[in-house]
Amino acid sequence: MLASPAAAAINNQDPSKFIETLSNDGFAVLRNGSRASAKAQFRTMLAQHFAVDAIGDRLIRRWLPTISPQQKAAYKAAFPNYIVGTYADRLFEYADADLRVVRAMPLGGGVEVTTQVLKPGQQPVVAIWSVAKAGSGYKVTNLKVAGINLAIAQAADFDAIVQRKGFDALVAQMKARG
Numbered sequence: 001m002l003a004s005p006a007a008a009a010i011n012n013q014d015p016s017k018f019i020e021t022l023s024n025d026g027f028a029v030l031r032n033g034s035r036a037s038a039k040a041q042f043r044t045m046l047a048q049h050f051a052v053d054a055i056g057d058r059l060i061r062r063w064l065p066t067i068s069p070q071q072k073a074a075y076k077a078a079f080p081n082y083i084v085g086t087y088a089d090r091l092f093e094y095a096d097a098d099l100r101v102v103r104a105m106p107l108g109g110g111v112e113v114t115t116q117v118l119k120p121g122q123q124p125v126v127a128i129w130s131v132a133k134a135g136s137g138y139k140v141t142n143l144k145v146a147g148i149n150l151a152i153a154q155a156a157d158f159d160a161i162v163q164r165k166g167f168d169a170l171v172a173q174m175k176a177r178g
Contacts (some may be wrong), residue, residue, distance in 0.1 A: 010049065014105075027099070029045075031095050035092065040089050049140060050139055052080055053076070056079040061155075071167050081174075082175075097119040099127075101113060109132060110141060111132075112131075116129070126145075130144075136144060158170055
């Protein structure tokens, strides 16, 4: 795996600084590399700074009692590449954007960091990052963009696929996208 160029600069001790430096690192990846290189670096960032297992489990919580250990393992293996494959291409539209932290507020066992994504010539987009302590720092547990809770929206999409086609079809579709 390639390390992102500014990975060492990510401040993982303060929730606001964590999101600010993580975002700056992400924008630097978008501006400085090819799409393939950026996707590889995003996979590294995802693994290091996002609660991937917890997020993945939350998305299929409804189905956990009904799937086999093999199905769960296949899902967990496909999930990181699916996330990068689904969202990385969309992020390239924001390569010229910047992020400004507006505030951080404790919520439950974590912190919500409210930000504005500032893209030249467009209205700011509000993004609210849910972060929680993990080990000696923070990890992202969810993201709301322009009022859309990405975890809830993704879980609904996954539920619809499983209801129509079954859990194995969900995993196959995730592999195809990743």
